[in-house]
Amino acid sequence: MPIVFDNRFARKFPEITTRQPIKPDGEVNLRWLNSPLWAELTNGETPPAELSQWLGGLEHCPGSDPVAQKYAGHQFGHFNPYLGDGRGLLLGQAVVGDKITDIHIKGAGPTPYSRGADGRAVLRSSIRELLASEALHALTIPTTRALALISTQGKIQRERVEPGAMLARTATTHVRFGHFEHCFHRGLEDTMHNLWQDTIEVTWPHLADADIEEQFSQVVKSTAEMIAAWQAYGFIHGVMNTDNMSLAGETFDFGPYAFLDDYQPEKIFNHTDAGGRYGLLQQPGVGLWNLQRLAQAISPLIEADKLRAALDTYEPELRKAYLNRMTKRLGMSSVPAKERMQLVGGWLSLLEVNQADYQLAFRDLIDSLEAKEPKGLLAQSGDSWWQEYNNVVNGESDIDVMKQVNPWVIVRTHHAQRVIEAAETGDDSLLHDYVQALMTPFSERLRESPWAKPPTAEEQVSELSCSS
Incomplete structure (x- = not known):
């Protein structure tokens, strides 16, 4: 295997992991490979012919030590201690120079944490995650990355019978807020401390020797910056449960996500979110609520007043990060902050009243x-x-900057559906073409691209399924 694995997580945390191999679901087929990301992970080596066999579980991936992780979490506000990797396996940590990167397989079969589920993923949801992660990355929004898409022979029962798939993804870390909630709930204080310190060392090496207050403040800041970026680009995650929150502040475990088409900020896409808990306008507040749950979980490690002090920085950090993003999108770096906020507010009101397309209005x-x-x-x-x-x-708009931050192409649900329908028939041409556009969303050549077109009234999608 051209990837050099370290497997530090499996080695260091046996008490919150279960070792097991990928459980294949018939023959596999490599449908898409993120060639630039592969090159980063392997110092430019050519992908081997056996790659799909390794990632699909038909052969052991050389050097890997796959584990399923145990964690807990608050789901729609309610604590659930029974969570864990129900269909995913952490293959290990890839090492390139001083950088450590998690490699994970989603749809790898049932684990001890599957709670009776089949442990599989369908092609539809795997493609949706692939599209979102690469689109967010191109928009400079912290996120997991899609490495490879593999189809299986499995026929998976969801609302309908669907073709199966596995998605290989990367992340700085797969440690979630929910890992610490599990440790707190089970009284695993030593594990909690070691897990916290190891995750900080991997994610922010320069903070490895800092006190835990400074480290927690960085988690707060990174979470605020991630959510501010979501807000600036009209991205709705869909399921912001604490088990879907990365300690590294990376967008993680996409549910029925959406980017806004028409600017209707109160619109809810997740059909299981009847109360609208995870809508666009609620995301900043939910981010703080989730950080408060994390603070409670790590309270054995840090004094309450220091936790509160760090949490108090969340809103100012979010406001600053959001204004920075919107300043660039609206080309107004020369304008004082107060007037910038007024212009942003007026702009959003204009878009909402006219139900204008949120992305293309910036291009207007x-x-x-x-x-x-x-x-x-x-x-x-x-x-x-x-x-x-x-x-x-006053004539000082940053037009060049605006062109570098305002995309022609984002993930639009009607386009994603076309890609999925084609892929389910075995045609991956639309998938490859759409991903390429999403990876270069600011290119002027996309102005007339079909991928830049917003949905017609008939193509609008009001609800998305949570099944995956």
Whole structure:
């Protein structure tokens, strides 16, 4: 195997892991490989012919030591101690120079934590996670990465019988808030301390010798910055349970996620989230609530007043990170912060009243600035905001920056559905083409691309399934 494994997690934490091999589900087929990411993990080595056999479990992946992890978590606000990797296995940690990267297989078969489920993943949800992770990465939003998509011969019963798949993904770490909740619930204080310190060493090596208050403050800051980026790009995670929160502040375990098409910020896409707990507008508050659950879990390691002090930095960090993102998207770095916030508020109100496409409206603004007259939305009903913007920015818009942060292409549910339907028939051409566009979303060549087109009224999706 060209990847050099360390397997430190399996070695260090046997009390919260179970060793087991990938359980194959018939013959496998490599449908997509993230070639740039593979090159990073292997110092540019050519993918071996056996790769699909290794990742699909038909042969042991050389050097790996697969484990399923035990954790707990709050799901829709309620504590559940019975969670764990029910269908995923951590193959190990890939080592390239000083960098350590987790490699994980989703859909690897039942584990001791499957709670009666089949341990499998379907092609539909695997493709959706692949699309989201690579799109977020291209938008510079911290996220897990998709390494490889493998189809299996399995026929998986969900709402319908669906083709099976496995997704190989990478992350800085797969340690979740829920790992610490499990340790707290079970009284595993030594394990908790060792797990915390090991995760900090892997994620932020420069903080390895810092006190735990500074380390926890970094977790708070990274979580705030991640959620601020979600908000700035209209990304709705879908299932922000604490077991889906990465300690590294990376977008993790995508549920029925969505990027907004029309700017309807109160729209809920997860059909199991009847109360709207995890909608776009709720995400910042849920992020803090989840951090409070983490703080409670690690309370044996740090004094309560230090935990509170770190948590108090969450909202200022989120506001700062959000304003920084929106400042770039609206090209107004020369404007004082207070006026920038007013312009952002007015912009969002304009989009909501007109139910404008959230992504392409920013491109309308760029076109307007280049033409020196309102275009698109701004020509139709944005004259007042356009006047205010020009008065405040005073000809100093950062158009070049705007073009580097405002995508032509994002994951749109109607496009994803087309890709999935084609892949289910064995045609991967749309998948490869869409992923390539998502990896280069700011390219001007995509202006006329079919992938840039928002959905028609008939193509709008109001609900998404949580099954995967």
